[in-house]
Amino acid sequence: MTTLGSAPMPLGAGAASSASAVRSPTLTSRHSALVRVTHWIITLCFFALLVSGVEILVSHPRFYWGETGNDLTIAWLKIPIPSSRDLVPTGYSNVLPDQNGWSRSLHFQAAWVVVLTGLLYAIFGFFTGHFRQNLAPGKGDLSWRNLSHEIAGHLRFKRLGDSEAWSYNALQRLAYLLVIFILFPLVIWTGLAMSPAFDSAFPATVTLLGGRQSARSIHFLVSLTLVVFLVMHIVMIYVAGFWSRTRAMITGRADRAMERT
C-alpha cells in the first residue's frame, strides 16, 4: 500500500543518471498514488477538452494572427471542414448542428479540474522530489552521445531494457518536462487570454501574446502538439508493453515478469 506523498520511489531513481538506474528484482511501486490519481483525472479531462474543443472549433474553423479576425479578414489557416454556423465561408453547403452550448460548459469545467489537479500535482512534484528524481535529466542524459543513442533506439522501435522499465530515459524526461512545464502552462495561458473578463483585470495576458486572435491560434497549435504527444505516448506504451505499463499507472505496481505482457 502506498500513501499520498510518501510512496516509495523505484530503486535507483535518485541516481545521477537514469540510464544507470538499478533494477528492482521484485514487485515494487513504479508510480506514487498521487501521480497515478492525477494522471487519470487529467487523462479524462484531456479527452473532455479535446472533444469539446473540436466542437467549438467547428463553429469557426478559421485562424488569424493579431487582435481581431472574422469572416471578412484574412485567415492564416482554414480547416477544410463544414462549420456549425451558416455564415462561415467554408466551401461546404451543409451546416453542422450547433454543439457549442454543452461543449463550452464541458470545456471550462474540465479546464477547472485540470488546473486544480495540475496545481496539486505540481506542488506534490516540487515538494517530494518527484520532478528532481523522476523527470529532471541526469548528468549524462543530455550528452549528444546518449541522446543520439536513444533517438536511434527509438527509431528502430527497440524494446527498452529492464533498467528502463524502472525510470525514464532522457527523451522521455524531456518530453514529459515539455508537456508539464511548457505546453500545459501555455494552453492554460492562451485559454485565459481568450476571456474578455480575465483580460480586463490582467490585460498583459493577451497583449503579450500579440492579441486575442494570436492567443486563439496558439491555443489551437499547442492543443495540436498535445494531441501529437498523446499519440506518441500511447505508441511508446504499446511498444514497451501496454498492459504492464497501464497496470503500473493504475495499481502502482510493476514486476519484471509483466514486462513482456
Next chain:
Amino acid sequence: MTDLSRRKLILGGLAATAGVSGLGVAARIAEKHGLIPPDHGGIYGPGETLTYAAQRLLTRHSLAREFAPGQISKRPFANEIAPPSESFRQLQADGFVDWRVTIDGMIDRPTAFSLAQIKSYPRSSQITEVVCEEGWSYIAEWIGVRLSYVLGLVGVHPQARYVVYFSIDPNWWDSLDMAEAMHPQTFLSYGMNGNDIPVGTGGPLRMRVPRQLGYKSVKFITHLTVTDDLKKFGKGLGSVEPEAGYAWYAGI
C-alpha cells in the same frame, strides 16, 4: 476490525463531514456575496459557478481593454440581419422616431424613453472588441449612454440584484448582475464608428457589455426590468442562453 482501520474509518467520516459542511458554508458565503450564477444547477453548474465566482472577485472594477482609433476594424462583421418582424420594419421605415425603450421593476419611476431622450443624456464612447463565443472578433467605437446613468434616473431600489433586458425579437433577452450593469463600460449604445448603429449590428439600440462575450450585447433593445429574482423570467436561468446550453455569465 483492526484499530488502524477503525481509526481510518473515523477519520475518513470526520473528513467527509467537514468537507460537506465546509461546502455548505462556502455556498452560503458565496450566495451572500453574489457569487452564484442563476444557471448554477445541472452537471456543468460547478464549472459555471467557479468561473463566475472567480471572475466576479477578480474583475469587479476592471475595465475592458480599449484600443486606438487606428485599430478600429475596417469592415466590422455583422452576424445578424434585421429582425424580420413587420413592427420592426415599420419603425425602421419611420427612422426609428417611435422607438421606445421602457424600464420597470424595482425602480421608483417606471419610464418609456424615446431614442431622442436616450441620445440627450451624457454621451460616452469606447473603442472595444466585440468577441463572439464562436471565436471571431472585431474592434469598433461604440457610442451611447452608460446604463448606470439611466438606472440612476429611474431610481433603482437597493434590494435590486439584476437588470433584465429584452430585444424586440421576443425570443431574445438576457440579464446582468448589478456589478456589470453599473460598470462604466456597460452602455445602452446607439452609435458605432461615428454614425448610428447599422441595423445589422444591432441598431437603433443595443446593449454593449464589453467584458463579456458578444451574445450578452443583445440587439434591438426595447425593454428593461430591474429585479432581485431571475426565477420569474423564462425558465429562471437568467437568460435564453442557458436554455440552449450556453452560460449565463459570459466573461469567458
